Structure formats: C-alpha cells, structure tokens
Amino acid sequence: MADTGPDLEPEDRRRVVLKDVAALAGVSVKTVSNVVNGYVHVTPATRARVEAAIRELNYRPNLSARNLRQGRSGVIALAVPELDIPYFAELARLVVAAAEERSLTVLVDQTGGDRAREQLVAEGIRAHLIDGLIFSPLALTGEDLAARTDDTPMVLLGERIHHGPADHVVVRNVEAAREATLHLARLGRRRVAAIGAQDHPAAGTARLRLAGYREALAAAGLPADDGLVAPVAAYHRADGARAMARLLDRADPPDAVFCFNDLLALGALRTLLERGVDVPGDIAVAGFDDIEDGRYATPTLTTVAPDKEQLARRAVELLAERMAGAAPAAREIHVPHRLVVRESTAGRPARPAPDPAAAGRTS
Amino acid sequence: MADTGPDLEPEDRRRVVLKDVAALAGVSVKTVSNVVNGYVHVTPATRARVEAAIRELNYRPNLSARNLRQGRSGVIALAVPELDIPYFAELARLVVAAAEERSLTVLVDQTGGDRAREQLVAEGIRAHLIDGLIFSPLALTGEDLAARTDDTPMVLLGERIHHGPADHVVVRNVEAAREATLHLARLGRRRVAAIGAQDHPAAGTARLRLAGYREALAAAGLPADDGLVAPVAAYHRADGARAMARLLDRADPPDAVFCFNDLLALGALRTLLERGVDVPGDIAVAGFDDIEDGRYATPTLTTVAPDKEQLARRAVELLAERMAGAAPAAREIHVPHRLVVRESTAGRPARPAPDPAAAGRTS
DNA sequence: ATCGTTGTATACAACGTTGTAAAGACCTGG
DNA sequence: CCAGGTCTTTACAACGTTGTATACAACGAT
Numbered sequence: 001m002a003d004t005g006p007d008l009e010p011e012d013r014r015r016v017v018l019k020d021v022a023a024l025a026g027v028s029v030k031t032v033s034n035v036v037n038g039y040v041h042v043t044p045a046t047r048a049r050v051e052a053a054i055r056e057l058n059y060r061p062n063l064s065a066r067n068l069r070q071g072r073s074g075v076i077a078l079a080v081p082e083l084d085i086p087y088f089a090e091l092a093r094l095v096v097a098a099a100e101e102r103s104l105t106v107l108v109d110q111t112g113g114d115r116a117r118e119q120l121v122a123e124g125i126r127a128h129l130i131d132g133l134i135f136s137p138l139a140l141t142g143e144d145l146a147a148r149t150d151d152t153p154m155v156l157l158g159e160r161i162h163h164g165p166a167d168h169v170v171v172r173n174v175e176a177a178r179e180a181t182l183h184l185a186r187l188g189r190r191r192v193a194a195i196g197a198q199d200h201p202a203a204g205t206a207r208l209r210l211a212g213y214r215e216a217l218a219a220a221g222l223p224a225d226d227g228l229v230a231p232v233a234a235y236h237r238a239d240g241a242r243a244m245a246r247l248l249d250r251a252d253p254p255d256a257v258f259c260f261n262d263l264l265a266l267g268a269l270r271t272l273l274e275r276g277v278d279v280p281g282d283i284a285v286a287g288f289d290d291i292e293d294g295r296y297a298t299p300t301l302t303t304v305a306p307d308k309e310q311l312a313r314r315a316v317e318l319l320a321e322r323m324a325g326a327a328p329a330a331r332e333i334h335v336p337h338r339l340v341v342r343e344s345t346a347g348r349p350a351r352p353a354p355d356p357a358a359a360g361r362t363s
Numbered sequence: 364m365a366d367t368g369p370d371l372e373p374e375d376r377r378r379v380v381l382k383d384v385a386a387l388a389g390v391s392v393k394t395v396s397n398v399v400n401g402y403v404h405v406t407p408a409t410r411a412r413v414e415a416a417i418r419e420l421n422y423r424p425n426l427s428a429r430n431l432r433q434g435r436s437g438v439i440a441l442a443v444p445e446l447d448i449p450y451f452a453e454l455a456r457l458v459v460a461a462a463e464e465r466s467l468t469v470l471v472d473q474t475g476g477d478r479a480r481e482q483l484v485a486e487g488i489r490a491h492l493i494d495g496l497i498f499s500p501l502a503l504t505g506e507d508l509a510a511r512t513d514d515t516p517m518v519l520l521g522e523r524i525h526h527g528p529a530d531h532v533v534v535r536n537v538e539a540a541r542e543a544t545l546h547l548a549r550l551g552r553r554r555v556a557a558i559g560a561q562d563h564p565a566a567g568t569a570r571l572r573l574a575g576y577r578e579a580l581a582a583a584g585l586p587a588d589d590g591l592v593a594p595v596a597a598y599h600r601a602d603g604a605r606a607m608a609r610l611l612d613r614a615d616p617p618d619a620v621f622c623f624n625d626l627l628a629l630g631a632l633r634t635l636l637e638r639g640v641d642v643p644g645d646i647a648v649a650g651f652d653d654i655e656d657g658r659y660a661t662p663t664l665t666t667v668a669p670d671k672e673q674l675a676r677r678a679v680e681l682l683a684e685r686m687a688g689a690a691p692a693a694r695e696i697h698v699p700h701r702l703v704v705r706e707s708t709a710g711r712p713a714r715p716a717p718d719p720a721a722a723g724r725t726s
Numbered sequence: 727a728t729c730g731t732t733g734t735a736t737a738c739a740a741c742g743t744t745g746t747a748a749a750g751a752c753c754t755g756g
Numbered sequence: 757c758c759a760g761g762t763c764t765t766t767a768c769a770a771c772g773t774t775g776t777a778t779a780c781a782a783c784g785a786t
Contacts, residue, residue, distance in 0.1 A: 728785100729784105731785100732784100733782080734779105734781075734782095740776105741772105741774095743771085745769090748767085748768105752763075755759095755760095
C-alpha cells in the first residue's frame with residue numbers, strides 16, 4: 001500500500017517494452033515490432049541484433065496493447081454448467097485442444113446451469129475480453145438467446161435450440177435415444193423405463209431424448225407407460241440414484257432403464273447394486289455421453305457415444321469462421337454418435353477379461 | 364474476405380465506445396468513465412443521463428483498453444495437466460468460483476503433464492494476458508521452477524516442490540498417506556500393497572505418498588516388501604487396473620492396497636471385480652483425492668479427502684496478495700484432510716445383504 | 727551520372743481507457 | 757457582493773502496440 005513498490009530494483013522492476021528493446025538494439029520501435037511479427041523486409045543483421053536484444057531483456061509483447069490495437073484478443077470463452085461434470089470436463093479438454101490448434105486461448109465460465117448467470121454470459125459479460133463464445137446453456141430458451149443484444153460470435157453446443165439465432169453443433173438426440181431404447185427392447189425387455197425427463201421449457205435435451213425413447217417404444221410395439229418415465233431435478237448421480245429407487249418401489253418395476261445421461265445411469269447402477277438387483281440380469285441399464293467413468297463402472301455401462309472430439313472441433317471451427325467475419329445464416333451441425341454396448345446390457349464377459357481400458361473404445 | 368464487411372449497417376457495426384456514449388449524453392468522455400467506474404462526485408442528474416445513454420447504446424467497456432491503461436487484466440491462469448481428470452476438474456470448478464469472488468476471471472491451460480508445455484507455462488506463455496498463475500505441475504522439478512525468468516506471481520497447487528521459489532498450497536501428503544495405510548493395517552491386513560510409485564525426479568506426490576506408506580508399515584510393524592510397491596506410468600484408471608493385475612499375478616498377492624489417487628483405485632477395483640476378488644473381503648482398497656466417482660463406485664471407495672474447497676480458496680488468496688504487490692518469502696500452506704472410510708475397506712452397509720461392518724475383518 | 731525500382735527502416739497516429747491537473751460551477755460566510 | 761472553499765466536469769496525456777505513409781539506401785537500367 002505504501003508506494004509504487006521499489007521492492008526490488010527501482011527501475012529494473014518495470015516490464016520490458018518495445019521501446020527498451022529498440023534502445024538496446026539501436027533501431028526504431030517499429031523495427032522491433034516488425035521482427036517480433038516476422039515481417040519479411042528486415043536485414044538479417046538487423047534482425048539478429050534485435051533478436052539478441054529481445055533475448056537479453058526477455059521481452060514479452062503486451063497482449064492487452066496488441067489486442068487493443070488489433071481489435072481482438074485471441075481469447076474465446078467456453079461456458080458450461082459445471083466443470084466437474086465429466087461430460088463437460090471432457091468437452092472442455094477437447095475444446096481447449098482444438099482452440100490451441102488455431103492459436104486461440106480458452107477462458108472457462110461456469111454457469112451452474114443458473115438462468116441469471118447464463119443470461120449474463122449470453123449478454124456478453126466478458127465482451128471485449130473474448131472474441132467468441134462457445135456456449136452450452138441449460139436454462140436458457142431459444143427466445144432468451146434470440147433476444148441477445150451482444151453481437152460476439154457464438155456457437156451453441158450439445159443442445160438444440162429450435163430456430164436459434166446462432167450456429168449449433170449437436171448430436172442427433174432423438175435418433176440416438178431411439179437407438180439406445182431399441183437396443184433394450186431387442187434384448188427382450190418389455191418394461192423399459194426412462195430416467196431424466198424434465199419439465200421446464202428450456203430442457204431441450206430431455207425433451208428430445210424422451211421423444212426418441214417414445215418413438216422406440218412405439219416402433220417395438222411396447223406400451224408407453226408414463227409411470228416408467230422418471231423426472232429428475234438435475235443430471236447428477238444422486239438424481240439417478242433417487243429416480244431408480246422410485247422406479248424400484250413401484251408395484252411393477254421395469255426390466256430395463258434408459259438414462260438420459262451417464263451420470264444418471266451411474267447413480268441408478270448404485271441403487272440397483274444396493275438393492276441387490278442384478279444388472280443386466282434383472283434390469284438392463286443404458287446411458288448417454290460415454291464418459292470415462294462408465295467404462296470402469298460395475299458393470300461397465302452401455303451408452304450412446306457422441307463423437308466429442310468432432311463436437312469440439314466443429315464448434316471451434318464454426319466460431320473461428322464467424323470471428324473471421326463470415327456471417328452466414330445460423331447453421332446446425334450434426335456430429336456422429338454410436339451405441340457402445342457394454343456389460344450393463346450385454347452381461348458380464350467370460351471370466352478372463354484382459355484390459356478394461358479396451359472395453360468399448362480404443363482409448 | 365471481400366471487404367471490411369458491411370454485412371449489416373455500415374456504421375452501426377462499430378462497437379460502442381465511451382466517446383459515443385459521451386456524445387449522446389452530452390458530457391465528456393471522462394464523465395462517462397467516471398459513471399462507469401462509480402466515481403462519487405457525479406450529479407444524480409448527470410449520472411442518470413449517462414446511464415440512460417449507456418443502456419440505449421448497450422455500451423460495454425473495452426477490457427483490453429482498460430487493462431492496458433491499468434497495467435493489469437483481472438485474468439489469472441489455472442494450469443493443470445488435464446481437465447477431464449476428475450480431481451483437476453473439481454479443483455478447476457472451485458478455483459473458478461473462488462476467483463469469481465474476487466472479480467477475477469480464470470483462463471484454463473492444459474499442460475498434459477508434458478514437460479515442455481509446463482516450461483512454457485512457467486515461462487509466461489500468457490505473460491501480459493494474465494496477472495497471476497495457479498500452477499499444478501507434473502513434470503517440472505524445483506530447479507526448473509527456480510530457473511523461471513518470468514515474474515508473474517505464481518502459486519503452486521497440490522504438489523510440493525522443496526524449497527520452491529513460489530508459494531504453494533498443499534495437503535500433508537506424507538501424513539495423509541500414513542493415515543490411509545495405517546487404516547488398512549488396523550483392519551488386520553498384513554500384506555499392504557501400494558499402487559502409484561513413480562521414478563522420475565519430478566514425481567513429488569508419488570515420493571511423498573510412498574514415504575507415508577512406508578512410515579505406516581514400519582509403525583505397524585509390517586515388513587516392507589518392495590514387490591508390493593507397484594510403479595505406474597500415469598495416474599489414470601488404466602494404470603491402476605494394470606498395476607492391480609500385476610499384483611494379483613504374484614505368488615503372494617496383497618490383502619490390501621493403498622492407491623496414490625482415486626483413479627488408480629477405481630482401476631484397481633475394476634480389475635478385482637473382473638477377477639472375482641472380493642473387496643474388501645479378500646483385498647481392501649483405499650485411494651486419495653475423494654473424487655465424486657469414488658462415492659458411487661462398487662464398492663464405494665475409502666479415500667483421503669483433501670479439503671479442496673480450501674485448497675482452491677487459499678491458492679487464490681495467496682495469489683491475490685502477491686498480485687496486489689505483497690512480496691513475502693515463499694510460503695507453504697497446508698490444508699486439512701481427513702480419511703473417509705467407505706465400503707472398500709469397511710465392507711458393505713447392512714441394507715440389502717445383511718452384512719455387518721465387521722465383514723471387513725475377514726482376513 | 728541519373729532515373730526509377732525495389733528493399734529497408736522510420737515517424738506518427740491511433741486503438742479505448744483512466745489518472746492528473748486544472749477549470750468551471752456552486753455554495754458559504756463575512 | 758466577493759473571497760475562499762467544495763463539488764463537478766473537463767482536456768490532455770499516457771498505457772504498448774501496429775498500420776500507414778514516408779524517407780532513405782542500394783541497385784540495375786538507361
């Protein structure tokens with residue numbers, strides 16, 4: 001608090017700027033800038049002298065200044081509900097990696113799925129700090145997003161907002177849910193339950209997966225019993241565990257369950273185990289997302305595996321296009337998915353199983 | 364690519380800046396700035412006029428300019444090996460939350476545990492973009508860090524670098540590992556194995572936890588058998604699964620295993636399950652980190668639970684102090700931990716299969 | 727030798743913001 | 757009604773960088 005802080009050398013403390021390098025190298029500031037930016041027309045001799053000065057002073061460009069000058073920051077934000085939900089963590093890793101390939105830095109925002117916070121994000125809480133936004137909203141509706149005034153380029157992830165105003169990259173939720181449910185029906189299960197229904201208007205994922213589930217029941221000639229559709233407050237393990245318990249407490253429990261994400265399924269598995277219910281003998285379980293945990297669960301979890309790698313890559317790609325100035329109409333990109341059948345529906349493999357890492361995927 | 368892009372209105376496209384607001388409100392640029400920054404001496408009338416203009420134009424301050432002017436960005440970086448390792452994901456969430464309380468934005472860097480990348484991070488790859496760094500290095504040694512030339516404030520997380528040049532916030536690894544191992548010994552286990560030893564010089568965590576494990580064996584009067592110490596390449600489930608398989612293939616397999624983190628333990632559990640080994644009946648398993656997965660594993664996982672909340676909070680706190688200019692000597696802060704005993708050592712709870720906790724004492 | 731032509735280096739302004747210093751408006755008390 | 761103070765607002769400069777325009781040097785061709 002005292003003064004500007006001559007904690008160390010009074011002068012040396014200052015950050016090194018172009019001017020310092022220029023002085024040491026005996027050239028103009030702009031020449032140093034040119035060297036830093038790889039401008040072609042610089043004599044090898046000059047370049048060498050400048051580079052030596054840069055090294056000697058350990059010069060680092062001031063990004064704030066550069067950004068101010070250039071009007072962009074090279075930073076994009078990734079806004080997700082929570083980082084420690086495995087699906088989003090995996091996505092975050094992939095987005096950061098994809099962004100890096102384009103020399104973009106990722107700033108991570110956690111909305112907690114909270115509507116007010118999501119609105120702030122959409123409204124550009126980080127405006128001018130970021131050049132673009134990859135957003136995975138939970139609570140916002142299509143109208144909310146359409147009403148957005150901030151014009152930072154945005155790409156929506158993993159959620160389908162009908163006629164949204166922005167690009168979105170998604171998996172074919174209805175089809176995928178149908179495939180998973182049909183898989184359960186083809187095992188001969190007659191009472192296939194669903195865990196993960198949600199009421200509120202923004203619950204796009206829940207609605208689509210529920211639709212796929214119902215389509216599959218119809219296609220398989222099974223009756224639709226709304227008592228077998230378990231709503232949840234959120235998509236965490238605990239919700240899945242509770243929902244499973246409620247289903248088991250019914251007079252006519254299900255013989256299969258399709259959970260709208262893997263965390264719900266893992267919670268359900270836990271309840272089944274505690275109750276001594278055999279999986280998949282008594283009840284088969286399938287999930288959605290293919291998070292790593294599912295590959296090590298007991299039993300390993302059958303699940304819909306979206307191509308997350310591509311999800312991330314395409315999102316960054318679309319965003320980069322818009323950041324570069326392209327302004328096509330909102331696009332909807334679908335990434336592939338596949339059903340990965342594991343023990344929770346197919347049963348335990350023969351005794352000697354070598355490497356569990358090989359279960360399901362290349363790893 | 365064509366031109367600068369009159370995709371919309373040729374003029375309206377420009378971002379709104381202070382000047383625009385000032386013009387509309389009929390005041391000077393500085394007055395608008397004063398309003399934005401909550402400067403006290405502004406007439407209510409003026410303030411109202413300015414605020415109206417701000418709303419009308421939807422003005423957002425340009426952070427690059429503000430940062431340039433003020434010499435700081437309000438952004439800190441969190442550098443961790445991988446975001447989809449649950450421990451780091453949880454930590455990331457907590458750090459982001461703690462940072463938010465101080466109006467700091469977090470930028471996440473993934474090093475992959477790669478030495479070159481960690482060096483870049485330490486050397487200030489984001490210099491001038493960030494005001495501080497919270498770093499959880501995997502491959503760097505204390506010397507590497509001491510040799511760092513960048514002077515961005517830094518706090519090290521969860522890793523103990525001896526006599527490091529920076530603050531670090533850590534759990535008492537040796538003590539915690541000792542407690543966990545002693546817990547296994549007190550169950551009556553005689554052949555307690557360890558999974559997670561690592562050779563390379565930077566593996567501080569592995570070394571400390573191994574030391575704690577050995578101390579506990581000595582304290583319990585158990586012989587130290589190096590054949591029971593399983594090295595791993597990394598700390599993922601697959602490594603734990605493989606290491607467990609190797610231990611089981613020995614002529615004299617262990618009757619308990621202390622894994623140096625929960626992922627290793629989860630991998631080990633998977634192998635045990637596949638081999639039909641009863642946990643904790645035949646082999647008791649304990650981990651470290653208390654990640655959520657462990658609470659839903661089969662059986663639920665006994666583990667050392669570091670106070671991650673405090674870990675994150677203290678790290679941000681120390682960093683903020685240094686960013687504010689304080690320059691005390693490097694500090695080492697210890698956060699509390701506790702041993703959470705669950706089914707993997709205590710046995711299945713009574714619920715479904717009446718099975719008293721004493722089941723853990725079978726061997 | 728002179729003229730372009732190309733290649734190299736420079737000065738200056740500008741990006742949008744805020745700190746400084748100072749000017750203007752307004753009040754109080756003599 | 758004015759001196760002296762406080763409150764409010766302003767002009768200007770500066771943060772570090774890069775685009776533009778331009779000066780200067782070196783060159784081959786006339």
